[in-house]
Amino acid sequence: MIKVEQLHKYFGDLHVLKGVDLNVAPREVVVMIGASGSGKSTLLRCLNFLEMKNSGRILIDGEEVDPATTPLNKVREHVGMVFQHFNLFPHMTVLENVIEAPVHVKKMPPDEAAKWGRALLEKVGLADKGDVYPEKLSGGQKQRVAIARALAMEPSVMLFDEPTSALDPELVGEVLEVMKGLAADGMTMVVVTHEMGFAREVADRVVFLDAGQIAEEGDPETFFENPQHPNARQFLRRVL
Amino acid sequence: MTSFFENLINTFPAFMEAAWMTLRLTGVSLVLALVIGLVFALMKVTGIRWLALIYNGYVGIIRGTPLIVQIMWLYFGITHILVLSAFWAGTIALAIHSGAYIAEIFRGCIQSVDKGQMEAAESLGMKRALAMRRVILPQAFKRAIPPLGNQFIIGLKDSSLVAFIGITEIFSLSMDNAAVTFKQLEFYTIAGLYYLAMVAVVTFILSRVENRMDTAK
Numbered sequence A: 001m002i003k004v005e006q007l008h009k010y011f012g013d014l015h016v017l018k019g020v021d022l023n024v025a026p027r028e029v030v031v032m033i034g035a036s037g038s039g040k041s042t043l044l045r046c047l048n049f050l051e052m053k054n055s056g057r058i059l060i061d062g063e064e065v066d067p068a069t070t071p072l073n074k075v076r077e078h079v080g081m082v083f084q085h086f087n088l089f090p091h092m093t094v095l096e097n098v099i100e101a102p103v104h105v106k107k108m109p110p111d112e113a114a115k116w117g118r119a120l121l122e123k124v125g126l127a128d129k130g131d132v133y134p135e136k137l138s139g140g141q142k143q144r145v146a147i148a149r150a151l152a153m154e155p156s157v158m159l160f161d162e163p164t165s166a167l168d169p170e171l172v173g174e175v176l177e178v179m180k181g182l183a184a185d186g187m188t189m190v191v192v193t194h195e196m197g198f199a200r201e202v203a204d205r206v207v208f209l210d211a212g213q214i215a216e217e218g219d220p221e222t223f224f225e226n227p228q229h230p231n232a233r234q235f236l237r238r239v240l
Numbered sequence B: 001m002t003s004f005f006e007n008l009i010n011t012f013p014a015f016m017e018a019a020w021m022t023l024r025l026t027g028v029s030l031v032l033a034l035v036i037g038l039v040f041a042l043m044k045v046t047g048i049r050w051l052a053l054i055y056n057g058y059v060g061i062i063r064g065t066p067l068i069v070q071i072m073w074l075y076f077g078i079t080h081i082l083v084l085s086a087f088w089a090g091t092i093a094l095a096i097h098s099g100a101y102i103a104e105i106f107r108g109c110i111q112s113v114d115k116g117q118m119e120a121a122e123s124l125g126m127k128r129a130l131a132m133r134r135v136i137l138p139q140a141f142k143r144a145i146p147p148l149g150n151q152f153i154i155g156l157k158d159s160s161l162v163a164f165i166g167i168t169e170i171f172s173l174s175m176d177n178a179a180v181t182f183k184q185l186e187f188y189t190i191a192g193l194y195y196l197a198m199v200a201v202v203t204f205i206l207s208r209v210e211n212r213m214d215t216a217k
Helices: A040-047 A070-075 A095-104 A110-123 A139-151 A168-183 A197-201 A220-225 A230-239 B002-008 B014-043 B049-064 B068-079 B085-110 B115-122 B128-165 B170-179 B184-213
Strands: A002-011 A012-025 A029-033 A055-060 A077-080 A156-159 A189-191 A205-210 A212-220
Touching: A002 A040, A012 A040, A012 A212, A029 A040, A029 A197, A040 A055, A040 A156, A040 A189, A070 A077, A070 B014, A070 B115, A070 B170, A077 A139, A077 B115, A095 A110, A095 A139, A095 B128, A110 A139, A139 A156, A139 A168, A168 A189, A168 A197, A197 A220, A205 A220, A205 A230, A212 A220, A212 A230, B002 B014, B002 B184, B014 B049, B014 B085, B014 B128, B014 B170, B014 B184, B049 B085, B068 B128, B085 B128, B128 B170, B128 B184, B170 B184
Parallel strands: A029 A189, A029 A205, A077 A156, A156 A189
Antiparallel strands: A002 A012, A002 A055, A205 A212
């Protein structure tokens, strides 16, 4: 589904990603963890070309994506993204947010899109919120709308960039529930998070990034019970 | 005081005609300025170097020189190559002038929209132009309304400077009357009252628009 080979990324002189190799299989849920500054969010953003790699290869659905020759908007139609700060469109209602891309990118007829949008809102438990504006929603509700909006393009993979980090603690659960549901439906997911409980319960594989490299990866049980890398041990001691 | 009110009443029909000219000058030039401002602001935010350089040159020259110089330059300059009525020379000069300030307003408002908005739109497969039109500009326009209103009021009052290329609007009519009657103070006060009344109307309309658009948010 996604294949990354020897990815390097610099911000100016700062070497953020130092040769990352990553494979994500269809229907797999990969959770990326690591200290802040370890490069996990940058790696995720590179997968959607919101950040441009400096070297290395990124293959989506088996095809190498070269930003110079591949129209990125076509690639992004298949790669959904959920942001830490939701980034809902404040001038559109919840339903309009969800159907914006289906109508204007996929050219879906508006009435068909509205039906599709309402079905997605029901899926994230917000069937009654279609006609309100995002400002009226709680953080957890906003993030669930953002998930529905990304799903509306029927992506083959979903990227989550710290989806619960901006939420009040009591609202984290409702977002994680929706994500668990997606995983159970077989969605391919790459999740950057600090929610270790989610990683342990839902992930097929945990990837630990340290100083721009994948220091350790494995199934969650092995990783959490018996981490090998000293920095992984130290990190888990601090967050668990 | 009696002579003031007599003058005010006696010149009322002539001033209404002059006020209509002021309104036309202002209205037409501001509509053109909005188009100029939007086009230039979009040129600046594309990130394409030579477009940004054109923008910098335009805004730099217009903001760096007095409006009266721009009016004279256009009136005496362009009429060498192109036959242009005083009205259109004045209107175009005012449009080019306000356009630079409006371009800065649009540029600032576009750039003030959180960059997560463009990222979210692009992550949904929207091309940059579509995202600009559907996501960024509606938010930027809403923020632009208060500073645009301010610029409209400035544009209305700045239209007085076309008096010097022989257009009969409020200010030039006051000058003519003052010169003939030697009642300078009275006629410039009358001019001020007409501008004050027109600005009051514009301010009222703007506050209604701002309330309706809820621009405080």
